[in-house]
Amino acid sequence: MERLHRISWVGAVGLVAVTLAVTAIAQNPDYNRVAMRGEPAIDGDLTDRDWLAADWQEMDVYAGGAQPAGFEAFSAVLWDDDYLYTAIEVTDRDHAVPAAVVPNAPALWNGDSPQHRVDMEYDGLPGSAEDIEWGYALQDDRILTAVWSSATNIEFIDVAIVRDDANDMTYYEAAVLLITHETDEPLSDYINDNKDAEIGYSDMVNANDGDVRLGWLEWSSGIGAGKNAALFGTMTFDHTPQAVDPAGKAVTTWAALRAAL
Numbered sequence: 001m002e003r004l005h006r007i008s009w010v011g012a013v014g015l016v017a018v019t020l021a022v023t024a025i026a027q028n029p030d031y032n033r034v035a036m037r038g039e040p041a042i043d044g045d046l047t048d049r050d051w052l053a054a055d056w057q058e059m060d061v062y063a064g065g066a067q068p069a070g071f072e073a074f075s076a077v078l079w080d081d082d083y084l085y086t087a088i089e090v091t092d093r094d095h096a097v098p099a100a101v102v103p104n105a106p107a108l109w110n111g112d113s114p115q116h117r118v119d120m121e122y123d124g125l126p127g128s129a130e131d132i133e134w135g136y137a138l139q140d141d142r143i144l145t146a147v148w149s150s151a152t153n154i155e156f157i158d159v160a161i162v163r164d165d166a167n168d169m170t171y172y173e174a175a176v177l178l179i180t181h182e183t184d185e186p187l188s189d190y191i192n193d194n195k196d197a198e199i200g201y202s203d204m205v206n207a208n209d210g211d212v213r214l215g216w217l218e219w220s221s222g223i224g225a226g227k228n229a230a231l232f233g234t235m236t237f238d239h240t241p242q243a244v245d246p247a248g249k250a251v252t253t254w255a256a257l258r259a260a261l
Contacts, residue, residue: 027124027200031220031233033057037241038078038085044162044171046087053242054078054087059205063224064215068093070168073205073217075114079237081188083157088114088172088205095163095170096210097139105144111208113137114172117149117222119200119229120180120187126228130181131200133223136174138163149227153179172205191237200232 038050054076071092078085090112097111109115115135119128133149138161145156157175164170178187191197204218216224222231 035077035079036238039080042158044160059217059219061218083175090170096208105146108137108144110213114205116203124230201235202232
C-alpha cells in the first residue's frame with residue numbers, strides 16, 4: 001500500500017556573528033552550481049515553477065559500502081531576500097530511519113537523510129569550525145533536524161519531507177536562514193551587496209536499508225568521509241527574478257535530468 005508523508009517543521013536556533021573572505025579561489029573545479037532566485041512553498045512538491053527553473057544537478061559521488069540498487073539523487077538550491085532553499089529528490093527502494101541507530105536527531109545521518117555544509121568564507125579550510133552543517137530526516141511520523149557545526153549561525157525556517165513508497169521516491173525541501181560570522185548579517189544580504197558572491201557548498205544523502213547505514217551520495221564531496229571544504233563545489237547566485245513561465249529557459253532542470261536517464 002502506498003504511504004505518503006508530508007510533514008512541515010518550523011523552529012529556530014539562536015543566531016550569532018561570522019566572516020566572509022573578499023577573495024577566494026576555486027575549490028573543486030568540476031562542481032559548480034547556480035542558486036537561482038525563487039521563493040518556493042515548502043511542501044515537498046518539487047515540480048512547482050521555482051524548482052523547475054532551478055539548476056538541478058546529480059549527486060554522483062558515492063562512498064561507503066556497496067551502492068544500493070537504484071539509489072540515486074538530484075539536488076538544487078534557490079535563494080531570495082530572506083532564505084536559502086534546498087531540495088533533494090531521492091530514488092530509494094527502502095526508506096529507513098530506524099530508532100536503533102538513530103536514537104536522537106544528532107545521529108540522523110545513520111538513517112536515510114540529507115546533509116548540507118557551506119563554507120561561506122570560501123577559504124577551503126578542512127575541518128573549519130566556521131563551516132555550517134545541518135541535516136534532517138523523516139523518522140516514522142516526525143521530522144528530525146540537527147546542526148553539527150556553527151549551530152548559532154543557522155535558523156531552520158521550514159522543512160518538508162514527502163515519502164512515496166509506491167514509487168520508491170523521497171522528496172526533501174527546506175528553508176534556512178544563514179548568518180555570516182564576522183559581518184553578522186543574513187547570507188541573502190551579503191549576496192545582494194556582493195553581486196559576484198561565491199561560497200563553498202556540498203550536499204549529500206545517506207542510505208539505510210532498514211538496519212545499518214550503507215553509504216551516501218554527495219554532490220562534489222567533503223562531508224561524508226571527512227569535513228573538508230577543499231573538496232566542496234562552488235555556488236554562485238543569480239540575481240534575475242524568475243519569469244512567470246520558465247518554459248524555454250536554458251537551464252538544467254530536474255525534469256530534464258530525470259528524462260535523460
